[in-house]
Amino acid sequence: MNQSLIEQLNLWHEDDKHQYIVDTLLAIPKDEWDYEALIRLGRAYNNLGLYEEALHHFEKIAEQGQQDPLWHYRVGFALFHLKKYEDASQVLRTADMLEPGDPNIEYLLTLSLQKAEKQHRQELRIAAKRKNAMESNRSTGDYVPFANMSLDDFWEDSEYAKKSYLSEPPTDEMIVSIEEELGYKLPSSYIALMKQQNGGIPKNTSFPTEEPTSWAEDHIAITGIMGIGREKSYSLCGEFGSPFMIEEWGYPDIGVVICDCPSAGHDVVMLDYRACGRDGEPEVIHVDQENDYEITFLAENFETFISGLVSEEEYDTSEEDKAEDLYKIAHGKFSPLLEELCSQVTEVDQVEMKIRAVCTKVVEEKGHFSFHADELSYLMYDVQFWLYTKSHPNTNREQYLNMYDKMIAFGGEFGQGGYAPAWITEWLEHRINEGRILQEDGRLRLADQFTLELINRIREI
Incomplete structure (x- = not known):
């Protein structure tokens, strides 16, 4: 491969134009x-993210x-993202021996070893549960859910809960219908609570964990518990229920x-039926x-999970987190793309400050x-759509969705770290x-009237 092509491929790599690299190299005859x-x-x-394809070519x-x-x-790297952590660890050990001290190799090796150990523990736990499934005390018929726990003061009384979660107590017919739709028998303790x-x-x-997650080092938090039904947004088969999270997310x-x-979708709590x-x-x-849909064990069963919930005050860092986000919004550097798009705006004075003002309101409202x-x-x-399509008027749906995260979602200093x-x-x-x-002809654009309304709204901020 000639030097000029290597330099071009390196430039595309730096600019995250990885599909350009693939298309260019695939156009070269294989014998070359x-x-x-x-x-x-x-x-x-x-x-x-095409890790199997990557391994296919590395094998050659x-x-x-x-x-x-x-x-x-x-x-x-490919094996790690395919969740083959033990295999990844072995390959990365060799990389570390060939180039000791490389921070990227050391980081991924450490992470692979940690996840391999966690994966091994999970496999052992599932195997043990399968082996002992037939010996469960709950098969005797003597089990009474929450016999040792009072539920009188369990629930928060709020209008939001009533609107989004709370349904009438489920009938036996409703329970059967939901179980048929989900394809799983619901735990008796969950049914009793509902x-x-x-x-x-x-x-x-809040629920304590022994391992860190994207939420915190030592616990996870839930917003609510989904009810048995379809009517409410956050019910098992509602608008944002279990089938939606599995099929769409x-x-x-x-x-x-x-x-x-x-x-808001970046993590959930699930009932896991793999072992039983x-x-x-x-x-x-x-x-x-x-973390690429990483699984962390919480509790042996639903009742244990419910009885293990603790007050968020035990882990409350909300004020510190809010302060950090407000500082980031006020002082964080815009991503290169967002900075470039804002520089093209003539319709609104100081559009950068307008964006920071709106995002400040977001944090003040949500924390x-x-x-x-x-x-x-x-x-x-x-x-964001107005800014991008103003500078790139021939944008189609796929192009916009592919570049959306480069403005604010993964915007670096002024960014959310995900979406x-x-x-x-x-x-x-x-x-x-x-x-x-x-x-229009595959291209997306704001309607003229809505553009004027949006510009006026930004000016008023």
Whole structure:
């Protein structure tokens, strides 16, 4: 491979144009592929999240790569993201021996070893539970849910809970219907709790963990417990219930999403039926979208999970987190893309300060920096779309969704550190259905009247 092509591929890599690298290298006849071409092709596939394809190409140069720490690192990177942590650890150990002291290799090796150990513990726990499933005391018929726990003061009384969670107590017919739709038998302790109150927000919303998650070092938090039904948004088969989270958000199809969390979709609590089968007593797990849907064991069963909930005050860092987000919004540097887009605006004076002002209101209202489906979030979705399509008028739907995260979601200093793609697609569909965003020959643009309304609204901030 000639030097000018290598330099071009390196530039594309730095600019995150990984599909350009793939397309260019695939256009070269295969008999002209050399080691440099294939290791760069594998790296590009890794960066596109196509890890199996990356491994396929790395395998072609396995013999040549045995003394190359980069080959071992990139193979380990692919295996890590395929959750083959033990295999990743082995390959990364070799990379570390070939190039000791490399921080990227050391970091990924440490992470792989930690996750391999966690994965091994999980496999042992599931195997043990399967072995002992038939010996459970709960099969004797003597089990009475929550016999040693009072539920009189369990639930928070709030209008939001009544609107989004709380349904009438489930009938036996409703329970059977929901179980049939989900494909799983619900735990008797969960059914007992729902007959006491069918969904809602508990007063205690934190659960201690032995391992860190994207939420905290030592606990997870829930927003509410989904009820048995379809009517309320946060019921098992409601608008944002278990099927929605699995089908639309990509959560693993191993059970039932039972609790939503404050991250608005970035993590959930699930009933896990892998060890017990669809009719058995499921474990309770935390699933972390932020960490590639990593699973953390919480409790042996639902009753243990409920009885283990503690007050958020035991872990409350909300004021510190809010202060950090407010400082970031006031002083954080905009991403290169957002900075460039703002520099093209002539319709609004000091548009950067307007954006910071709206985001400050978001944090003041929510306590953290994230966009969901509320009015201020929709305003920021609109603003970002206006900024981008103003400078890139030929943008189609796929292009916009692919670059959205480069403005604020993963904006570096002035950024949220993550986002839920479903919120963006829902906003886009909503605006299209309203006629405020138009599709013309595959291109997207704001309707003229809505553009004027949006500009005036930004000016008034």
